[in-house]
Amino acid sequence: MIEKKSKLDFYPYFLLAPSLIFILVIVAWPLIETFRLSLTDARLGGESYVGFENYQELLEKKKFHRVITRTFFWMFLSVGLKILLGLAGATLLNAKVPGRALFRVLVMPPWVIPIAIGCIGWLWLYNSHFGLLSGIAQRIGLIDGPFGFLAYKKPAFYSAIVTDVWVGTPMVTIFFLAAMQGVSRDLYEAAWVDGAGRWHRFRRITIPQIMPVIVTMSLLSMIWTFNSFEIIWILTEGGPRGATTTLIVDTYKTAIGNWKFGEGAARAVIIVALLGIFSFFYYSLIKKLNKFEERK
């Protein structure tokens, strides 16, 4: 680093080795092992090689097709809502009004606390007889009796979406807010002098300026939402009748719930493949954006 050396220096690798070995053993090796298991019929008792049978079975299963469609629907709807709410929230919190420092702190609790604990709160809110939401809906006359938000297929799905959005929105909001605060005031002042209104300034300055952060957060959110397990597991365990079973929940139910390691592993490999495609897009988009930035 200070003097250029021609021979290979082992010092950097020595510094990296501990965390690298850790990741290799706990993440990389299990990943390879997952792929190997997906080619077997591994159960609690034992395993034997079955080739691509697990995959073939999955591709033929109508039920699995529905799981895939549901997972993408879940991801796009939830991420879309997180981004929209995050933009709205960040814009509001960016307004120079008294109390904004306090409001910014109040947005963060869902991000900080364990997801599992927030979900217990939602579980009670969704309670059919005694929950607040059912109570309000009855009071204002939307429904005449108790309503089980998590008991029917569609309501359960959308209730889980609401909770997922609740968990994910604070982080998106805070990142958008930080990006908005980084936009140069000169741009706004110039536009203001030219007589541009607030909406126009938002459309023409804020959005283009924070676009890289919007792209980054969308893709990160997509990965996390795709993998979102705890929320669904705590609220519905994938039910009722599979209505909230996304790919990750299906994997868990198959592998850990029914001890079908091989079939579960095949599902896990499909998740990894789909996420791999996502991360590929993620990196190439970021690269493009960076080039765009440099040209400016």
Add this chain to the structure above:
Amino acid sequence: MDKYSKVELVLIYSGIAIFLTFILLPFFEMFMTSLRPLDHLFRAPYQFWSDDFSFEAYHKMWETVPLLGRYIWNSIYISSMVTLLTMILIIPAAYAFARLDFPLKNATLSMFLGVNMFTGAVLLIPLYRVLRTLGLLNTYWAMIIPGVAFLIPTGIWLLKPYFEKIPRELEEAAFVDGAGRLYMLGRIILPLSIPGLIVVGVAVFIGAYAQQFLFAITFNQTREYQPLPAGLYEFIGYQTVTWNEMMAAALVGVLPVMFVFLFLQKYLVAGLTAGAVKD
């Protein structure tokens, strides 16, 4: 330009009110529920106001779930161990990425960040077998080790900028004086990056506190080692769910992490968003 008309002010404040209602509603209802006697909770139609709020649930919860104190302690213990181990692993790695040049540097960094694409849920099956082979199932380690692995990438990413900020001249001066490279890291770099180490440490602690549920329900069946998010489910009994006590326990259980967060939130937010936002 920053002057708002009265109408705009009303719109902004009502927008903020709606937004914060959505965010804080579960906490508000959890708190109100914890104050109500159990038989008031099970009243239909829903009652918005009870006349005898009390803190009784905060006493009784320790009797209903005798191990509750243990669960909270386990959560803190597991998170602290995860934080300690993660910091020991990421300090040298983040330093190497921040200061040294070596072949495959970018590839290695991408590999680390690639771990963020997965969650524990994808790797549970082989991870379960690895932990079983190592004889670590149903111990604290079954929750600590996977926890560390999934926090290493974020930790490196957060810590790297703090090392980059330290002027190179300091190292060069020490180098001229004949200081060894490990000595330099320990005696010059680390003391200068204490604020960064604290921010990253707290971020890792919060992350470790948040991620315990999945590993706990999958890798640990021993009640004595269960962390709070998993232990809370004991309030769901065979006969009734003591919701008021469960909410009280949940709120008490998040106090440690909320406390740490509130003290350092300004630095945490700045540190976390620094990578995404160029100034």
